[in-house]
Amino acid sequence: MSRPARHPDRPITVFDVVKRAVDIVDPNDEDADMGRLEEPFEDDDEPVAGIERLDERLAMELEGIDYDVENPAVSVAAAVILYLSYRRDELDDDPDEILRLAARAEWKGDPPEAVRDWLADRGVEV
Numbered sequence: 811m812s813r814p815a816r817h818p819d820r821p822i823t824v825f826d827v828v829k830r831a832v833d834i835v836d837p838n839d840e841d842a843d844m845g846r847l848e849e850p851f852e853d854d855d856e857p858v859a860g861i862e863r864l865d866e867r868l869a870m871e872l873e874g875i876d877y878d879v880e881n882p883a884v885s886v887a888a889a890v891i892l893y894l895s896y897r898r899d900e901l902d903d904d905p906d907e908i909l910r911l912a913a914r915a916e917w918k919g920d921p922p923e924a925v926r927d928w929l930a931d932r933g934v935e936v
Contacts, residue, residue, distance in 0.1 A: 821857035822898045824864070828854075831890035834905040835883050843884050846875045858895045865892055882928035889916035909934045 828851040836844040850871050858864070868888055876884040886909065893912035894901055900908060913921050913929060913936045921929070921936055929936060 821859065822901060824854040824856055824858045824861060824895075825851050826901065827858050827891055827894045827898070830894060830901055831887045834890055834908055835887040837905070841881070841883055843875050843881050844887060847871065847884065847887055858898065861895070864895050868892065882922070882924040885922070885925055886913070886928060889913060892916065906932070906934050910936060 828848055832844045832848045835841070839845075861867075868891060872884060872888055889912040890908060893908070893915050897911075900911070909929060909932065913919075913925065913934070917925070917936075919936055926936065
């Protein structure tokens with residue numbers, strides 16, 4: 811799924827970051843959980859740089875999507891969202907590199923086994 815081009819003078823929004831994370835984690839649009847993650851942020855055009863406690867807002871949304879933390883893709887998407895919210899300059903970088911760096915940042919290089927397996931299936935080493 812391709813993303814519409816973002817005007818370079820427009821600030822990166824919360825939705826830009828969420829959309830990019832979902833596109834990276836589920837490039838073929840096959841995981842219904844990714845759609846459920848994206849949906850509450852669709853109209854969020856607030857610049858991500860000005861958001862306080864995005865992690866708390868994200869956690870609240872994730873509770874309704876993957877309460878039992880059974881889908882590692884949801885955990886990875888959350889890690890990518892948080893990573894890109896700080897590293898906005900990397901928004902358009904290589905997806906595998908973003909996955910690797912987000913996992914390192916979120917889990918200090920030691921992600922849970924399910925996440926490590928999910929990343930390995932994508933060919934990404936942490």
